[in-house]
Amino acid sequence: MLSVLANRTYRHLFAAQVLALVGTGLATVALGLLAWQIAGAGAGVVLGTALAIKMVAYVGLAPIAAALADRLPRRTMLVSLDIIRACVALALPFVSEVWQIYCLIFLMQAASAGFTPTFQATIPDVLPDEAQYTRALSLSRLAYDLESLLSPMLAAALLTIVSFPVLFGGTVIGFLASALLVVSVSIPSPKSTKPSSIWDRTTRGIRLYLATPRLRGLLALNIVVASASSMVIVNTVVMVKGRLQLAEPQVAIALAAFGGGSMGAALLLPRVLDHLPDRPPMLAGGAILTLGLLLGPLANSFLLLTILWAVLGFGFSLALTPTGRLLRRSAVPADRPTLFAAQFALSHACWLVTYPLAGQIGAQAGFDTAFLLLGALALCGLLLAAKLWRSDQTPTALDEAIPHEHPDLPADHPHLAAHGHGPLHRHPAVADDLH
Structure with missing residues (x-):
């Protein structure tokens, strides 16, 4: 898996991702303490509202940011958004009112809504080989899981010697270091050659996404992932401290079990995907998540809950990690940012529904009722994904090259030239202006 780090551009981008994640993790801990300082017992309401603001920013602004990215060099955009996030983190220690927290969180998450899908869409251009890209996806999943484990530990260590506002300083350093690493490499920026309006560019990713059969199935699977992960993220602390009457260390252990299960799947997937197409592991992950939710009422002890969380973490990574491969083969390079932004927005729209439900x-x-109802929702999503993918009758569900013609194109058209100059040519199916 680490062989992909031999690519200098990817190595710098991966390091930028890790540093930005550490900065974000420190900010998460510091934000909770800041909310407690300002709102006291109402801190939970403040954090819940901040989480809702984050989801709204992700769902509403990611497609708009992707439309603007089509007119900007990717490196310029990524560096600018890192700097915006650093400036917001620098301002957070000085707030004294709850509304100020909400405004700054919206600004930070708006920048993240532009940064994350643009960054994700850049990696397949840096690593065009699918095997290398698969390993990069697993490495990225590991980075997210390690951050969820290590950032709270790092924050706890720092809080023994400094006060919590200093953690925001670590966030600033993380984002600035990320910007420096991005600016240190040359990043491909494929551009669409067809003029289009801002509305067309904003909605293009969603339209391409919904026009692609394999991605309609992915959207259904997003419902499964959101149902299970919402139960973990929203209810772990209440279940451990309320129902089981345990303390903060047990909360950390339970969340670490979920992260550990996810890491296990991320380590396993590159070898699995060398021999299997994407969808069987993804559907297996969805089935694990669904079954885990439906069996959730049986987890009536801390040991059983920890085991269940590890199983859900494994299914979460199994279903989610290959997503980038589906998106990569579903669009031409110039359309990838809009398609990744569509996945970013639509997947977070699922969480926007399942977070409050959980x-x-x-x-x-x-x-117990929450487990069963979310399990029923996940089962519906899983069955819909399986039906959509099964009804897709093109060769290996659009993953192989399909022979076809373009009788309306001139013989010297660049698309025909790129695929053999003949009237009958073949390539993996994508939804774009020609198909």
């Missing part, structure tokens, strides 16, 4: 059902009807 919290409200757990609080009002109990955790």
Whole structure:
């Protein structure tokens, strides 16, 4: 897996991702403490609202940012967004009102809504070989999981010697270091040659996404992933401290079990995907998540809950990690930022629904009911994904080269030239202006 780091451009981009993730993790801890300082017992309401603001920014602004990215060099855009995030983190220690937190969080997450899909869309251009790209996806998944484990530990260590506002300084350093690493390499910036309006560019990713059969199935699978992960993210602390009457260390252990399961799948996937197409492992991951939710009421002890969380983490990574491969082969390079932005927005729209469901059902009807209802929602998503992918009758579900013609194109058209000059040519199916 580490062989992909031999590529200098990817190595710098991966290091930028890791440093930005560490900075974000420190900010998450510091933001909770800042909310407590300002709102006291109302800190949970503040953080819940901030999380909702984050989801709204992701869903609403990612497609717009992708449309603007089509007119800017990717490196310029990534560096600019890192600097914006650093400036927001620099301002956070000085806020004194709750509304100021909301405004700054919206600005930071708006920048992230532009940065993350643009960054994700850049990696397949840096690593065009699919085997290398698969390893990069698994390495990225490991980075996310390690951040979720290590950032709270780093924050706890720092808080023994400094006060919490200093953690925002670590966030600033992380984002600035990320910007320096991005600016240190040359990044491909494929451009669309067809003039289009800002509305067309904003909606293009969603239209391409929904026009592609393999991605309609992916959207259904996003519902499964969101249902299971929301139960973990929203209810772990309440289940451990409330129902099981345990303390903060057990909360950390339970969350670490979820991250550990996810890391296990990320380590396994490159070898699996060398021999299998993407969809069987993804559907298997969805099945694990669904079954785990439906069996959730049986997890009535800390040991069983920890095991269940590890299993859900494994299924989460199994279903989610190959997503980039599906997106990569579903668009030409110039359209990848808009398609990655569409996946970013649509997947977070699923979380925008399942986060409050997990919290409200757990609080009002109990955790067993929350497990079963979210499990039922996940089952619907899984069955829909399987049906959509099974009904896709093109060769290996659009993953192989398909012979076809373009009788309306001149013989010297660049698309025909790129695929053999003949009227009948073949390539993996993508949704673009010609197809």
